[in-house]
Amino acid sequence: MHSCLSVDEILRLFACELVASEAKATAVALACCRKSFEDPVLDALWETQNQLAPLLKCFPPGVWEQEDGSIVSPPTVSISLYSTDCFRKSFKRIPTKAEWTHSRKYAQRMRKIEVDASEDPVTPDIVLAVQLRTANDPWLPRLKTFKCCGITEEFIPFIPLFLSHKTMEIDIQFAEDTSAVVTASMISRFSTLCPELMWINLNDLPRHSVITEAVSEMLLACNRNTLQGVYLDSPLTQEAREVIYRLPELSDLWVVIQGPTSLPTVALPNLTSIDVEYGDDLDWLEGFRGATLEKLDSATFRSESNRIGDFLRAFESVASTTSSQNTLSKLKFFTSRSWNPNYSSLLSFNQLKEVEIQFSCSGGCSSRVDDDILMSLAHAMPKLEILRLGDAPCQFPTGVTVNGLISFARRCPHLSKLCVHFQVTSLVEAATSATTLSPSDDEPVVQREGCALTDLEVGDIPVPAQSALAVAQILLQIFPRILNVGYINPEWKTVAEIVKHFRQIAIFVRRTGEAHPSHSMIYGDTLPGDATD
Numbered sequence: 001m002h003s004c005l006s007v008d009e010i011l012r013l014f015a016c017e018l019v020a021s022e023a024k025a026t027a028v029a030l031a032c033c034r035k036s037f038e039d040p041v042l043d044a045l046w047e048t049q050n051q052l053a054p055l056l057k058c059f060p061p062g063v064w065e066q067e068d069g070s071i072v073s074p075p076t077v078s079i080s081l082y083s084t085d086c087f088r089k090s091f092k093r094i095p096t097k098a099e100w101t102h103s104r105k106y107a108q109r110m111r112k113i114e115v116d117a118s119e120d121p122v123t124p125d126i127v128l129a130v131q132l133r134t135a136n137d138p139w140l141p142r143l144k145t146f147k148c149c150g151i152t153e154e155f156i157p158f159i160p161l162f163l164s165h166k167t168m169e170i171d172i173q174f175a176e177d178t179s180a181v182v183t184a185s186m187i188s189r190f191s192t193l194c195p196e197l198m199w200i201n202l203n204d205l206p207r208h209s210v211i212t213e214a215v216s217e218m219l220l221a222c223n224r225n226t227l228q229g230v231y232l233d234s235p236l237t238q239e240a241r242e243v244i245y246r247l248p249e250l251s252d253l254w255v256v257i258q259g260p261t262s263l264p265t266v267a268l269p270n271l272t273s274i275d276v277e278y279g280d281d282l283d284w285l286e287g288f289r290g291a292t293l294e295k296l297d298s299a300t301f302r303s304e305s306n307r308i309g310d311f312l313r314a315f316e317s318v319a320s321t322t323s324s325q326n327t328l329s330k331l332k333f334f335t336s337r338s339w340n341p342n343y344s345s346l347l348s349f350n351q352l353k354e355v356e357i358q359f360s361c362s363g364g365c366s367s368r369v370d371d372d373i374l375m376s377l378a379h380a381m382p383k384l385e386i387l388r389l390g391d392a393p394c395q396f397p398t399g400v401t402v403n404g405l406i407s408f409a410r411r412c413p414h415l416s417k418l419c420v421h422f423q424v425t426s427l428v429e430a431a432t433s434a435t436t437l438s439p440s441d442d443e444p445v446v447q448r449e450g451c452a453l454t455d456l457e458v459g460d461i462p463v464p465a466q467s468a469l470a471v472a473q474i475l476l477q478i479f480p481r482i483l484n485v486g487y488i489n490p491e492w493k494t495v496a497e498i499v500k501h502f503r504q505i506a507i508f509v510r511r512t513g514e515a516h517p518s519h520s521m522i523y524g525d526t527l528p529g530d531a532t533d
Helices: 008-020 024-033 035-046 077-082 097-107 124-134 156-162 180-187 209-221 238-244 283-288 311-319 371-380 402-411 424-432 468-478 490-512 517-523
Strands: 112-116 145-151 169-174 199-203 229-232 252-257 273-278 298-303 330-334 354-358 386-389 417-419 455-459 484-487
Touching (some): 024 035, 156 180, 180 209, 283 311, 402 424
Parallel strands (some): 145 169, 229 252, 330 354, 386 417
16 A cells, blocks of 8 residues: 555545545445554544434344334344435334444544434434433533524424534424424523534524523623534524623624614624514614624614504614725615615625515515616626526516616626516517617627626516517626526516527527528627617
């Protein structure tokens, strides 16, 4: 064997590359052939697991109840990792000390586990037997990341099995109808079980006062100098709010604010992403006035209030007192209510690359986006890559015209995804009109291949009968790289198919260099608006 393969770091790098490239069988074969490969290969294979089944398969057949009389093969590295047969659903007995020691050989190598409690075949009686054998010691002593979704009230008491002083990230999504008291009692223990927590995400928590108290107490007890990500689906007490908005290393924050709530002056110098779910009142925004937010890159807000009001103006007023107007690249607002936002409040955020302002048209079209609004956004945000104004466009014949789309494509060449209400009839008219449409004289000239849009969401917008080809042609001329047309209205199916067909032809032409009649249709000299170029 080459001398370089005696270096542990090289062996581990080699093992990780094999596992990452899905060559796990080769990695196992090496571990079986050379003793020096065993530890690096086992560490790489067991580092990340998406269920508990492989670990439980390490117990020998005598531990399991036999349900169908079949024989379970003796445990080996390869069988415990790759066997597709579901392990037995219950223990016949508690594993012996020797059997437990054998399973620990693999358990101690795990660094990250992602479990779906609703689908993983682990049953409470199995976990209870493991709990008895561990005697309150961590089952996975070196686990750094514990992620679990669908945690039921029945499974909650077993969570400490997975946690230890090595655990740095907890990501838990609770199932519906879990007891608030049982959930709260577990949450209050997290800071003790994992004193060096860096990331914590508790989702789908019951909205209850005991949860608020437990989450707040847990936050207050955590090491404030290590917390970097906090996602808490629960309101907080005033004392906890005083702490969370002043965490020195915090980079990601998700909070829930209910009712009239005042915040302390925010000082989060390392915050890059914030997500706020709030109710009716906007008093909490004042806590961000003059805040220290030197690195804020993404801001998301959610509200189901019937009185959203002019939130964007209120947010802009506060943001203008911070540095976030120059650092923010993503701004999102989500509501399932009807809403008519004041988009002019966004024009001062000239570094935005992604804007999503979602609202509903279920009670009648509430979108007021027209050419003027779209162009004002394009002038202010030339770096835009994703723009969504409203939910999937409705059937109401309103919105941006072909002129607005052309000018927008010129102003925002990096745009890749677009969702706005637009008037299909204007596209049809552009395709059939002898008059060439032109943008305003002050529009910059951007090469057509520079417009990066690949995804256009059209929702329920109606398409005039027999106009599919004309609509597809104009869309391809405005957005030459378009690949996907997301639609609800089946009238768009033909348009989407034509777009995809022409794109395939264009790719063929570019690769082969061969001329094709459809090439001029897609990239010809008759692009609306090119007459003045």
